[in-house]
Every structure is written in structure tokens, then in C-alpha cells.
Amino acid sequence: MKKLKLLQDMHEAGVVAVLRGNSPDEVVRMAEKAIEGGILVIEITMTVPFACDAIRTLAMKYQSRDASGDNYAIIGAGTVLDAETARAALLAGAEFVVSPSLDEPTVRLCNRYRAPVLPGAMTVKEITAALELGVDVVKLFPGNLYSPSIIPTLRGPLPQANIMPTGGVGLENLKDWVKAGAFAVGIGSDLTKEAVASGDFDNITRKAKAYMEAYRQAKV
Structure with missing residues (x-):
């Protein structure tokens, strides 16, 4: 049941912050600012040095939901090869795993531990292979190679596929992806690049609020 509840929560949250950085401290700070802005699904990429330290820190802080649901976020790992x-x-405490491609041993391990796994895929053949392995959500990656119309196109022959575009999703097209039927959307460097360049990490909170408002408007 926990896996199903996690998938439901991720779907309802709608926006996944994909965070890369130069250190665990930096991505923890990014995550805290994103959560402050309302993004409640955080993906820490394993390209971050000592990424598991960041995952552990965030999991300990945010994965203890209180009675009101405050101080809670879903922490996962990305770029898992x-x-x-x-x-x-x-x-380390990750509750979901995201991969840039479909790796069968990774999917089988996550299934063994009932952890949601979201492998990357680009074609009907890859998505079909993922479904056959029991994958619940496929990451459409890189999303910037497609327009949002790819989702209904793919779901023509595969209506059972849940698809999360990542890469190329921004404030200007988020609504189109949501309206096209995206399970959720992954937001990458657009959320953090200005903050890293300026040193003003509060900008992440402002951007996160803008993304969540755009998502809420798209769901109306």
C-alpha cells in the first residue's frame, strides 16, 4: 500500500524538482527552498558528490509526516544507472528511483523493495518494455525533443502508460504538458540556475511558487 500511496501523492503533487549541485549541502539548501515554495517531490541526482548524504539529510527532515501533513516531502534519487x-x-532514505534509461536490474530491485521506479524512455518499444517489467510511471526523457502532443500520441496504443516529461519543461509550457495528460512534470535547471548564478537561493522559492501556481491553473 505504501507504494501506491507514494505514487498517488506524487501524481497529486504534480511537480518534481530535479536537483543537481556541487555538494550535498548545496542540494539540501536547494531542496529546502523548493519545498518552502510548495514543491513537495524532490529528486536528488546521483551525479551530486556524496548524494546519499543529501538524501539521508532530507529524508530524516521531511519524511516524518505529522498529523496535519506539515513538514513533509517525498525524497527520491535520480540519474540512477x-x-x-x-x-x-x-x-539512504530515497522513496523513489528515477533513471535516464531503462535498466532491467534496477527495475527488478526497486520492485523487490516496492519502491516506485521511473525509468527514462523515448519510444513505444521502450515504454512497452518498461510496462512489461512492472513500471508504474515512465519518464519521457529528454522531454525537450518533443512537444506535449507526444503524450496522447503515445497513449493511443498505450493508454495504460503513465508518462512524466523531464527536460524542457518550463513555466511557458507546463500547462500544455499537464493538459496533454502528464502524470507529473520534472523541473530541472530552470528552477535553480538563476539562484546558483546570483547566490540568491530565495529565488528557488519564488520560482517554486510560480511553478506550483502554474500547475494549479493547469489543473482547473
């Missing part, structure tokens, strides 16, 4: 990395991330 193999099962060994997935296992390390899960042990």
Missing part, C-alpha cells in the same frame, strides 16, 4: 546505486539510495 544501476541496481547497486538504487540500493544505496534506498538505504
Whole structure:
């Protein structure tokens, strides 16, 4: 049941912050600012040095939901290339795993531990292969190679597929992706690049609020 509840919560949250940085402290700070702005699904990429330290810190802080639901966020791991990395991330507290491509051992490991796994895919063949392995959500990556109309196109032959575009999703096209039927959307550097360049990490909070408002408007 926990896996199903996580998937439901991720779908309802709608926006996933994909965070990359130069250190665990930097991405933890990014995550805190994004959560402050209302983005409640955080993906820490395993390209961050000592990424598991960041996942552990965030999991300990945010994965203890109180009675009112405050101080809660879903923390996961991204850019997971193999099962060994997935296992390390899960042990550190990650609640979901995202991969840039479909790796069968990674999917099987996540299924073993009932952890949502979102592998990257680009074609009907890849999405079908993911579904056959029991994948619940496929990451359309890189999303900037497509227009939002790709989702209903793919779901013509595969109506059972849940698709999350990542890469190329911004404030200007988020509504189009949501209206096209995206399970959720992944937001990457657009959320953080200005903050990193200026040193004003409060900009992440402002951007996060803008993304969540755009998402709410798209769902109307």
C-alpha cells in the first residue's frame, strides 16, 4: 500500500524538482527552498558528490509526516544507472528511483523493495518494455525533443502508460504538458540556475511558487 500511496501523492503533487549541485549541502539548501515554495517531490541526482548524504539529510527532515501533513516531502534519487546505486539510495532514505534509461536490474530491485521506479524512455518499444517489467510511471526523457502532443500520441496504443516529461519543461509550457495528460512534470535547471548564478537561493522559492501556481491553473 505504501507504494501506491507514494505514487498517488506524487501524481497529486504534480511537480518534481530535479536537483543537481556541487555538494550535498548545496542540494539540501536547494531542496529546502523548493519545498518552502510548495514543491513537495524532490529528486536528488546521483551525479551530486556524496548524494546519499543529501538524501539521508532530507529524508530524516521531511519524511516524518505529522498529523496535519506539515513538514513533509517525498525524497527520491535520480540519474540512477544501476541496481547497486538504487540500493544505496534506498538505504539512504530515497522513496523513489528515477533513471535516464531503462535498466532491467534496477527495475527488478526497486520492485523487490516496492519502491516506485521511473525509468527514462523515448519510444513505444521502450515504454512497452518498461510496462512489461512492472513500471508504474515512465519518464519521457529528454522531454525537450518533443512537444506535449507526444503524450496522447503515445497513449493511443498505450493508454495504460503513465508518462512524466523531464527536460524542457518550463513555466511557458507546463500547462500544455499537464493538459496533454502528464502524470507529473520534472523541473530541472530552470528552477535553480538563476539562484546558483546570483547566490540568491530565495529565488528557488519564488520560482517554486510560480511553478506550483502554474500547475494549479493547469489543473482547473
